[in-house]
Amino acid sequence: PNGNDFANGFLQIGMEYLFYANFATGEIQPWLATDYSYNDDFTEMTIHLRDDVKWNDGEPFTADDVVFTVNMVKGNAALSFGPTMAEFVEDVTAPDATTVVFTLTKPAPRFHYNFFAQVADFAPVPQHIWEGEDPLTFKNDPPVTTSVWKLSQTLPDLRMFIWERDDNYWGKDEQFPAAKYIVYRTAPPKDADYQDLVNNVIDHAHRLEWQQVELAMQNNANVVVGPFQDPCPRGLWINNAKYPLSEPQLRWALSYLVNRDKVANVIWQPPTVAATHPWSEWKLLEQYLDPDVMAKYPITYDPDKAAQILDDLGFAPGSDGVRVDDQGNRLSFNIITPAEVGVGEYQIAQDLAEEAAKVGIELTVQAVTGPVFDESTQTGNFDITSHWLCGAFIDAINLYQPYQSKNSAPIGERATAGNWIRLENEKLDAAVAKLETLAPDSEEAKAAYSEALDAWMEAMPAIPVVQTLYVMPWNTTHWTNWPTEDNMYTVPFTWWALWYPVSFQVQPAE
Known part of the structure; x- marks a missing residue:
């Protein structure tokens, strides 16, 4: 009814995936599949499926469905996933009903990540329904999937999707939801959402500001929260091709000027923690942080150290107080952000500008529209940005890969290969080249991950500022066992595929 893929529930509870990457616990949870494996040179991958799964029309789910999809x-x-499959899959076969074999076009030790549910990911479709249809126009209405939830009704006027429990669900003997219905609705205005939550009309409010969540907890003891970190800390990205920002030590000086404790506890809402590395603190990502490497690169607030670096680089205060080198290069830069004036990312830049002015760096802050931000960053016509520091989601290599030297572009040309900050670092290039040929859980990869982390931190191409905390408010009047801070059994984000297990865990309130 509203044209929003993430507001109808289909990607979250209307389908099932082969595996679920549980970032809250650090576990990979098999679901439709049981395991995966590779041959010695990572040119062939095999996935084994469960033998008891059925589509909601009663037909068996088999390897043929995966091959077809x-x-x-x-x-x-x-x-x-069209471009990804075209790039990596030479052939895919089903030797039997529960085995899928991928012949890959090149060694790809991380190809299995494509089948891990995270936000909205690869899900097989039933061959007997989709075969002969145009996948770009076929409606699949009502959806035939393996999920325990079947679409029962849509109410366009109320902007609601009603999902009904399938009492013939294939996995009923192992786990089964207590709820019979789940209603997804497009969130109303924030004030109305707040009133519905406080008045026990809804079980979850999606669009509330932190102050409203706090007020809801004060006014209704049954309102609890599930705080969880976004995959993207907030940070400052630097144009590594523009002098003097091309100097790693200058980028480190800027990092020492970021008062992360102030940002985390005063500026950012809800209060959060400082980001000391370029990804979230999820358990699944802990394996990519080498403590010995991180000990070499302390992320601290130290204006005196920043000033000393500037002195050592030869930048002395000019007549107007702004530092300048002997070639006339002034430390005067512009920070752009896609956030509106007053929003967190804008305030982060503003606070840095105030700190930088104290040591002789002039920073201006400019909020720009999305198209302007994209054009400026992709063509390299920017100094610094303040926004989200995304990249490492399930594997740290996902942060490093786009920023290989080969993916850079001259300022003025669009960086279509991903390296929009125009970082060129031989150490990082070498580490990524190793990682691309190694199984991510191997000892050899562990060493290469440390090399990549060392190269990234030494270069400081992007400055981590704070972890981004999202707080999910739940109402326990009717249902309990929501994912909360002391019971975070899965990612609590209702718009992610990883929310599906929550539908099995919530229980009626006594």
Whole structure:
């Protein structure tokens, strides 16, 4: 009814995935599949499936469905995962009903990540329903999936999707939801959402400001929260191709000027913690942080150290107080942000500008529209940005890969290969080249991850500021066992595929 893929529940509870990457616990949870494996040179991957799964129309789910889906998306670049499958899959076969074999075009030791549910990811479709249909126009209405939830009704006027429990669900003997219905609705204005939460009309409010969440907890003892970190800390990205920002030590000087405790506890709402590395603090990502490497690069607030670095680089205060070198290069830069004036990312930049002025760096802050931000960053016509520091989601290599030297571009040309900050670092290039050929859980990869982390931190191409905390408010009047801080059994974000297990865990209130 509202045209929003993430507001109807289909990607979250309307389908099932082969595996779930549980960032809250650090576990990879098999679901439709049981395991995966590679041959010695990572040119072939095998996935084994459960033998008891059925589509909600009663037909069995088999390896043929997976093969059909892969070939369907592989042949259509407009479909999700189409380009990825076209790049990596030479052939895919089903030797039997529960085995899928991928012949890969090149060694790809992380190809299995494509089948881990995170936000909205690869999900097989039933061949007997989709075969012969145009995947770009086929409605699949009502959806035939393996999920325990079947679409029962849509109410366009109320902007609601009603999902009904399938009492013939294939996995009923192992786990089964207590709820019979789940209603997804497009969130109303914030004030109305707040009133519905406090008045026990809804079980979750999606759009509330932190102050409203606090007020809701004060006014209704049954309102509890599930705080969880976003995959993207907030940070400052630097144009590594523009002098003098091209100097790593200058970038470190800027890092020492960031008062992270102030940002975390005063500026950012809800209060959070400082970001001391370029990804979230999820358990699944802990393995990529080498304590010995991080000990070499303390992320601290130290204006005196920043000033000393500037002195050592040869930048002395000019007549107007702004530092300048003997070639006339002034330490005067512009920070752009896609956030509106007054929003957290804008305030982060503003606070840095105030700190920088004390040591002779002039920073201006400019809020720009999305298209302007994209054009400026992609063409390299910017100094510094203040926004989200995304990249490492399930594996740290996802942060490093785009910023290889080969993906850079001259200022003025669009960085279409991903390296929009134009970092060129031989150490990082070498570490990534190793990682791309190694199984992520191997000892060899562990050493290469440390090398990549060392190269990244030494270069400081992007400055981590704070972890981004999202707080999910739940109402326990009718249902309990929501994911909360002391019971975070899965990612609590209702718009992610990882929310599906929550539907099995909530229980009626006594």
